[in-house]
Amino acid sequence: MRSFKFKTAVVVGTALFTSSVSFWVTAQWQFRYALLMALAVAFVVTWVLAHGMTSPLREMTGAVRRMSQGDYTGRVRATSRDEIGTLATAFNQMAADLAETDTYRREVIGNVAHELRTPVAALHAVLENLVDGVATPDRETLDLALNQTERLGRLITDLLDLSRVEGGAVALHRGPVHLHGFASDAVAECRLRNRSSGSRTDVTFHNAVPVDLTVEADEARLHQVFANLLDNATRHSPPGGTVAIAARSEPTATVIEVADQGPGVAPAERSRIFERFTRGGSRDGQTGLGLAIARWAIALHDGEIEVVDDPDGCRIRVRLPAAR
DSSP states (O other), X not given: XXXXXXXXXXXXXXXXXXXXXXXXXXXXXXXXXXXXXXXXXXXXXXXXXXXXXXXXXXXXXXXXHHHTTTOOOOOOOOXXXXXXXXXXXXXXHHHHHHHHHHHHHHHHHHHHHHHHHHHHHXXXXXXXXXXXXXXXXXXXXXXXXXXXXXXXXXXXXHHHHHHHHHTTOOOOOEEEEEHHHHXXXXXXXXXXXXXHHTOXXXXXXXXXXXXXXXXXXXXXXXHHHHHHHHHHHHHTSOTTOEEEEEEEEOSSEEEEEEEOOSOOOOGGGTTGGGSTTOOSSOSSOSSSXXXXXXXXXXHHTTOEEEEEOOTTSOEEEXXXXXXX
């Protein structure tokens, strides 16, 4: 197919041609017959070309109206290679992107509702038992209620962190971070959380980060990475297991690894564990967002995070670019 400009030129040329013919025929026939013939030819040619040029535009109009009602399945036939065809192709790509975004939005809403429902239902049951006199407000019952509110707090905090990171509202404040001391502080915080919750106090930690190793990073964002990776490794460690932290410097990057002695992650699942609200055998723990937050925090540093082979369990590797 010719370009849109060519088609327009044909319409204009047809009008000029028929006008010329009408003047020529006037000398031979009566004026009214010449004018009628010119108008008829111009109308037929213009209608055929205009119909072909505006057909994709009419399809786009209908598809846009359906999109306004939440239907993103409409597509436009892009049969030509002119400007209209290019517009139709771009429109179809936009429709596909909107459909994907809408599907993601629905999944996130469903997942958030599911995550909120569990602690809310548990807290409701505890309070209902207290009100009805079925349970007494002893230490164990109050601890159970407190744990559920803390779980809600973690979920809300994780959601806010993730929304800030994905929305680009998080500014990086890079500076030299001494990794050995930083890792020691992160381990101490993880131990404190475990003692406070009364869970996984049997897990030991091994800090094998070189004492003199530093990295250029944002401390707050790096703290999110360490906290989530250590929590993840702790939850999946076997009884009496060890969580090891190691790091090394390479010419182009600083490599940090956190390894546990748990069941590991199947190769097919390794990319999915960094997605939000991963279901079924998820390596992420209580909120389904920790590893997603870690991935985005690393991405802000132009780094990489992945699960690598380890016969003894799960090993998550982080690569942070070397300071330029």
